Amino acid sequence: MKDPALRERRTASAVLIYLIILVSFQVFLVTVAVEAFITSQEGLGWATAIVSVVLAASAGFFVRYLRH
Amino acid sequence: MTVDPKLPHVPPDTSPEPLWRRDFPYESAGEEEVTRREFARYLALGAGAIAAGNVVLAAWTQLRRINTGEPRPIVALDQVEVGGTYLFDYPGDNDPAILLRHADRSVVAFGQKCTHLGCVVFFQADENRWHCPCHEGNFEPLTGQVISGPPTRPLGRIDLEIRDDVIWALGAST
DSSP, rough: OOOHHHHHHHHHHHHHHHHHHHHHHHHHHHHHHHEEEEEEEEHHHHHHHHHHHHHHHHHHHHHHHHHH | OOOTTSSSOOOOOSSSSSSSHHSSSSOHHHHHHHHHHHHHHHHHHHHHHHHHHHHHHHHHHHHHOOOOOOOEEEEGGGGSSTTOOOOOOSSSSSOOEEEEETTTTEEEEESOOOOOOOOBBEEEEEEEEEEETTTTTEOOOTTOEESSOOOOOOEEEEEEEEEEEEEEEEEEEO
């Protein structure tokens, strides 16, 4: 792949797909957090929140990577 | 053809690029790139918002005060037959609870919400168990411990006492 513009576009697409997967997983985590709330399971709630924050941080990292 | 002298003078368009190109100066490839990056940014912002929401929800789960209720009379003992149940609300007016008189002077009570997803449980006398019809969860009649099904935690127990032939609720365990 010698064309730098094409390479850049493909990288952007790959990052975008990864971000979509991350956000889908985040939506799933919301359902887990709500269930933890309903059943008063603090441990599950905090574990969900931590995973969710890690995913959000990786999403931010990918967006930064896309800028460079 | 004469030119109206009242009209303003407009210099002739000598630019090599057409007008639409100057109004919309993106190449198709570049335009796609801009949109894609913007979309990625929105996705990351959404992920951050969801993460913040999850942290708030976890903190709320941790910090909310659970009402365990004040002692109060529920029902006269002779109004519940042996082997029968009685529905009431405890500790709050929106907390359905169920009482079972399993022996002459022995009663137990539990919150009626299944610990799986909050459906209402009822007593199955022929099977001698608390049953949740939503996902087939079953609980021990006297302890509320899980017998089978998806629930992982026992039913919320309500402490009872019989005072002068009246059943009193003393408090709910969480």
